[in-house]
Amino acid sequence: MGTAHAARAHIIWTSIALVLILTASCLTYVFMSKVSGCQRIHNLPVSAIESMFRHEVSREKWLLKACNHTDNRLVWDDEWEGHRNRSESILDHDKTWIVIREKGVYLVYIQANFVLKPLKDSDSTVDLKLLVDFKYEEKTEIFSAAHDTQVVNDNTSPDAKLNTFLLMYMNSANQLSVKVSPSDLVNYEPRPFSTFITIIKCADTW
Template identity: 35%
Template sequence: MAHDICLTGFRLAGLVLAALIVNAACLIWIYSAKPVESPSGAGGGSIHDVVKFFRSPSSNSSLFLKATAHPTNQIFTELGELEWEEEIKEMGSMFLTKNRTHIQVTVAGWYVVFVKATFKLPAGNDTMDLRLQLDFTYRERTDQFASAFDTRQLLEEGQDAPLSFFVLLRMEPENKLSVMASHRKLVDYARRPVSTFITIVRCSD
């Protein structure tokens, strides 16, 4: 089990590094193309923030959560929040809330978030629309921040359909993250290998 977790950690580290490079390049291009005014909270900042991001050392704070197959007190709608259980945690700037659906931070900063879900599709001859969505909660509202979509043709035999995305965002202690999935009842909750998970790494102040 420890060996499997170690290998997963190395793979995630590579994915996070790639995510960081791509997102940072996009931020530099966006901010250098034209000035923007950003609200406080997710994704805000200026070119000075990007420069500071590269100069500041990483806190090495990270959190790895896997989806749980035993939701608590939720109405099992087609599109709904995934619930999580903690697998790996380094340092203490992030935590899972009591309802197990939201993630908060205790330290403001830039965070890389990677989400992956695998759907176990049944046999059939129709198509099925799949959705994986990251919601960002401010004090006053909740916005969709990132998402992945796919329309799959069902086959004569069942199939696996993975969806994933990564994003670089700025979080404050009052902000929360949650993940929505559809069709939630088809999410694969396998533990070896972990098929549905979210990992968050704090990169900079």
């Protein structure tokens, strides 16, 4: 059972990583934060992207699944926790902040799934929000955000999702946290992953 689970997780992780890498190689620009800990890229040359992936693959690759929330911040579980040493964890003690261990360029993809609850015989709207907080040098700023307004009724799909894709340069000890609203509508049921974050270090520098 454990072998089957590990194999399934490996296949899923590989598929997600390939999608992220292909997406990154097709980007002509990436919107980045204005904070000093990160950089904004415009028209990144293909040669620069290729050079980033020529480096030896880093061990800094993570797949975290949301399992709960506290004060609108998602609480994470490491999908591969059983295959790592406790000292390798990148989660803080509350499992709400992701602490970067090695400086470098990271691909980050976040998806939050929501379960919409229509009111019987009535239309309503719900504002869905996803915010990424970035903590550096004792400062915390909003790094990225996604927003959508859904009309909810009996004909509405029960599922909705928000996602954001980031290419970031981060230093050791920088931290990320994800806030969602309304947090009581977040879907935590695996299919295989409904609300998750993937983090892949792809280079030491730009």
